[in-house]
Amino acid sequence: QAHLDRIAAVDGDIHAFLHVSDSALSAAAQIDRRRAAGEDLGPVAGVPLAVKDVLVTTDMPSTSGSRILEGYLSPYDATVVARARAAGLIPLGKTNMDEFAMGSSTEHSAYGPTHNPWDLERIPGGSGGGSAAAVAAFEAPLALGSDTGGSIRQPAHVTGTVGLKPTYGGVSRYGAIALASSLDQVGPVTRSVLDAGLLHDVIGGHDPHDSTSLDQSWPSFAEAAREGARGDVLKGLKVGVIRELPDAGFQAGVSASFRAALAVLESQGAEIVEISAPHFEYGVAAYYLILPAEASSNLAKFDSVRFGMRLEVPGGTVEDVMARTRDAGFGDEVKRRIILGTYALSAGYYDAYYGSAQKVRTLIQRDFDDAFAQVDVIATPSAPTTAFKLGEKIDDPMQMYLNDVTTIPANLAGVPGISIPSGLAEEDGLPVGIQFLAPARQDARLYRVGAALE
Numbered sequence: 001q002a003h004l005d006r007i008a009a010v011d012g013d014i015h016a017f018l019h020v021s022d023s024a025l026s027a028a029a030q031i032d033r034r035r036a037a038g039e040d041l042g043p044v045a046g047v048p049l050a051v052k053d054v055l056v057t058t059d060m061p062s063t064s065g066s067r068i069l070e071g072y073l074s075p076y077d078a079t080v081v082a083r084a085r086a087a088g089l090i091p092l093g094k095t096n097m098d099e100f101a102m103g104s105s106t107e108h109s110a111y112g113p114t115h116n117p118w119d120l121e122r123i124p125g126g127s128g129g130g131s132a133a134a135v136a137a138f139e140a141p142l143a144l145g146s147d148t149g150g151s152i153r154q155p156a157h158v159t160g161t162v163g164l165k166p167t168y169g170g171v172s173r174y175g176a177i178a179l180a181s182s183l184d185q186v187g188p189v190t191r192s193v194l195d196a197g198l199l200h201d202v203i204g205g206h207d208p209h210d211s212t213s214l215d216q217s218w219p220s221f222a223e224a225a226r227e228g229a230r231g232d233v234l235k236g237l238k239v240g241v242i243r244e245l246p247d248a249g250f251q252a253g254v255s256a257s258f259r260a261a262l263a264v265l266e267s268q269g270a271e272i273v274e275i276s277a278p279h280f281e282y283g284v285a286a287y288y289l290i291l292p293a294e295a296s297s298n299l300a301k302f303d304s305v306r307f308g309m310r311l312e313v314p315g316g317t318v319e320d321v322m323a324r325t326r327d328a329g330f331g332d333e334v335k336r337r338i339i340l341g342t343y344a345l346s347a348g349y350y351d352a353y354y355g356s357a358q359k360v361r362t363l364i365q366r367d368f369d370d371a372f373a374q375v376d377v378i379a380t381p382s383a384p385t386t387a388f389k390l391g392e393k394i395d396d397p398m399q400m401y402l403n404d405v406t407t408i409p410a411n412l413a414g415v416p417g418i419s420i421p422s423g424l425a426e427e428d429g430l431p432v433g434i435q436f437l438a439p440a441r442q443d444a445r446l447y448r449v450g451a452a453l454e
């Protein structure tokens, strides 16, 4: 009730939610009854959870921020949502996002932007700005996000929250409306590293419904966070800092906060090691070919027949109906990427664009392999700037894309990454995050290090 009251009080200004559940209270009462009857429900039962609208739910519409899916009701729950419900978490509502998770500011939502609770004139990050803003504004203690190129970590960075992108295959994508299937991962957005671990323990692990799901057991991430918080995990930890990360484009306060965090790590016994990742900076270029290519294919299913909106064309052919529906249903950024992706995949251009981008992806993966032969984790600022003003970059896609320079490489390589708050930038008083990256399957290391520094 307290969270619903908070939503009623502040969400008119913040617009973190696209839909608020009308069954949250009855679900909570059910948990109360089971607990009163002596059932052992585990650590998160009864805790409210905000769910990014990219995840399908049976009891609330799922739009992925797009007009084309307005009012769409899924016949099944995403695996992460089903697991959350089974653990007693209470889905509180669906959160706003850039359309089909394309963006870094939530301004590409068909339903209007979300506002950053720290300053309502600024962006809450994207694409999962709704989830991060809901957590930062105390509308929800926990949220689910998805991260294809940074959409969990960059919103966490600009809202002073914790966000973790798991190892590719660590969390099921079943029921996550696909953006770019080789990059997408679902993960937690929370106010502390321990909370993220608690949520990750619930949603993670093998799912036969997702062919890319890793069939292995995972350690408890909550336990890893607790170890980090009490132990001396930073002693002797080798933290890699990338030599080639271009200094240009990084806001002074972001760089200063990053250096201060490194100094804290060092004072706790960590060793800062300069490493070379020469292809890291080409991540953005490779990503903005691979992502549109995969997205153009994934979004072909919105054909006015199988899902969502259909606009009739009297006397028209089925192609006319598809064209009219897709024209009206998709926003500009989605159309831009479908066109880019279709072009990059077309015969004659495939080798020049998509093929080259895949080669760069392999080089970035090798950079990570070399780096992790020398260090335990890599640290970077989570994003180049603090929250920018709403409207500032909306007409300049290149500027928007460059915001993802530090987050994208982890998606290309499939490795896990966490953003945790590292203070406020001196010049504007806005939150800054530090990102840690670990080798694939070593998500627990990020919880240990994150909780130790938090």
Ligand code: GLN
Binding pocket: 101, 102, 103, 104, 126, 127, 146, 147, 148, 149, 150, 151, 152, 179, 291, 404
């Ligand atoms: N900003 C990135 C993009 O626009 C991130 C998207 C994501 O992680 N879903 O593609």
